[in-house]
Structure formats: C-alpha cells, structure tokens
Amino acid sequence: MTLIQASGVSVHYGGRRVLFDIDFSITKGEIVTIVGPNGSGKTTLLRALLGVVPPRRGTVARARGLRVGYVPQRLHIDPGLPLPVRRFLSLPTRRSATEIAAVLARVGVPDVAGQNMTTLSGGQFQRVLLARALLMEPDILMLDEPTAGLDQPGVASFYRLIDDMRHETGCAVLSVSHDLHVVMSASDRVVCINGHICCEGTPSVVRAAPEYRALFGMGTGGALALFQHQHDHEHDHQKDDTPHAG
Numbered sequence: 213m214t215l216i217q218a219s220g221v222s223v224h225y226g227g228r229r230v231l232f233d234i235d236f237s238i239t240k241g242e243i244v245t246i247v248g249p250n251g252s253g254k255t256t257l258l259r260a261l262l263g264v265v266p267p268r269r270g271t272v273a274r275a276r277g278l279r280v281g282y283v284p285q286r287l288h289i290d291p292g293l294p295l296p297v298r299r300f301l302s303l304p305t306r307r308s309a310t311e312i313a314a315v316l317a318r319v320g321v322p323d324v325a326g327q328n329m330t331t332l333s334g335g336q337f338q339r340v341l342l343a344r345a346l347l348m349e350p351d352i353l354m355l356d357e358p359t360a361g362l363d364q365p366g367v368a369s370f371y372r373l374i375d376d377m378r379h380e381t382g383c384a385v386l387s388v389s390h391d392l393h394v395v396m397s398a399s400d401r402v403v404c405i406n407g408h409i410c411c412e413g414t415p416s417v418v419r420a421a422p423e424y425r426a427l428f429g430m431g432t433g434g435a436l437a438l439f440q441h442q443h444d445h446e447h448d449h450q451k452d453d454t455p456h457a458g
C-alpha cells in the first residue's frame with residue numbers, strides 16, 4: 213500500500229528552485245533513507261511530502277487518514293521556559309501518565325518524565341522526540357537527521373530502536389541521514405538527491421553497481437565521495453528500481 217506518492221514535484225523558495233522532477237513513493241513497512249550533500253533539498257523534500265511546503269509543480273498524494281510521526285532536524289526550546297518532558301509529550305494532545313511512562317520506557321529513557329527538556333543530553337532529547345512521534349501511532353515515521361550530534365554507539369542504538377519500532381508497529385520509516393554505513397545496512401531503499409534524484413535503489417544493488425562504486429567508492433571513502441560528488445551534468449532520472457548514477 214502506497215502511503216505517500218510524489219509525482220513530478222518541484223519546490224521553489226522565492227525565485228529559487230530547490231527541488232525539481234521528484235518522483236518518489238513509499239509503501240507500508242518500508243525503510244527508505246534520503247542522502248545527499250548539505251543544501252541538496254533533503255529537508256525540503258520531507259516538508260513537501262508532509263504537505264507543509266507546497267510544490268510549485270507536480271503533486272503529492274498521501275493515503276487517506278495517514279498518520280505521520282515527524283522528528284524534526286532541530287527543535288529550539290527556549291532555555292528560560294520550564295518544560296518538563298511529560299508536558300512536552302502532552303502537546304498538543306493530552307496523554308496519561310501511564311502512556312507517557314510506557315513510551316519513555318520503550319525508547320530507552322524511562323526516568324526523564326520530570327526532567328526539563330532543556331537539560332536532556334543530545335541522545336535523550338532525540339529519544340524524547342521519537343517518543344512524541346510514536347505517540348501518534350504513526351503509519352510512517354519521518355526522521356530528519358535524527359542522530360546528528362550523537363556518538364557512534366548512540367547512532368547505532370538509535371537505529372536499532374527504529375528498526376524494532378518498524379517490526380513492532382509495521383510503520384514505514386523515511387529518514388534523512390549522513391550516517392552512510394548505517395544507511396546502507398539498515399535501509400530497504402536509498403535515494404540520493406541533489407536538487408533532483410541522482411540515484412536510488414536497494415543498498416545491496418546500489419552498493420554492487422559499478423555506477424555507485426565509481427561515484428561513491430566504498431566504506432568511509434564512499435561517504436566522502438558522496439559528499440564531494442560534483443553534479444555537473446543533466447540527465448533524465450529513471451523511474452524503475454535499477455540503480456543509476458547521477
């Protein structure tokens with residue numbers, strides 16, 4: 213079942229085109245990761261899929277009644293504002309103490325309900341954001357660089373948690389990530405964007421593809437190559453599942 217389908221989407225900010233010709237869909241239970249250089253439009257794509265940024269061209273269709281749990285890249289909380297975790301989790305929908313205790317335990321931070329949001333560590337904060345998204349009982353979790361600022365064990369355990377959630381709830385997971393080796397091991401499909409879709413496919417297919425090796429290299433070198441990728445040509449991106457390089 214297709215949860216979200218974008219067809220021929222372009223997004224402009226003011227007069228500037230940030231995304232163009234995006235064809236994208238995600239189905240129930242899939243884990244899809246968006247990668248790409250800084251400023252390539254990853255967050256904008258999530259926002260367009262969420263419906264908070266209107267496309268200049270094309271359409272975004274969401275399944276009727278779709279519930280989205282969104283974990284933003286940044287969430288600024290005024291340090292002067294006393295906001296205990298339990299109150300944060302009750303915004304905008306009031307939640308019972310039992311529900312809050314259960315979801316905090318589920319995401320691995322059982323003891324923070326009374327703690328102020330601004331005093332949480334980076335990893336605790338991300339887990340609380342995830343808890344808030346899970347309270348939506350989402351059909352799809354959308355995560356925008358959820359592990360930015362976490363150390364390697366923190367990153368690994370966060371993604372294990374996401375994987376557990378997917379298995380328990382059957383929700384789809386669409387994330388933006390720079391953790392390329394985690395992305396490659398934990399995604400059903402990887403989509404590389406740089407204003408448009410440069411290449412996409414399953415990690416194993418993409419990893420084995422000569423186009424991918426030529427573009428991204430392997431291992432850490434691959435991550436570096438990805439972010440140094442110079443996009444100096446035009447092409448029509450393919451719409452099938454085969455890997456193709458941009």
Ligand SMILES: Nc1ncnc2c1ncn2[C@@H]1O[C@H](COP(=O)(O)OP(=O)(O)OP(=O)(O)O)[C@@H](O)[C@H]1O
Pocket residue numbers: 225226230248249250251252253254255256257
């Ligand atoms: N609200 C906005 N108004 C104007 N320009 C914007 C706005 N949001 C993003 N942009 C611009 O659109 C482009 C894409 O931004 P976006 O945040 O989608 O990229 P990204 O791939 O998520 O980047 P990063 O990896 O750095 O988070 C950037 O050039 C950015 O400056």
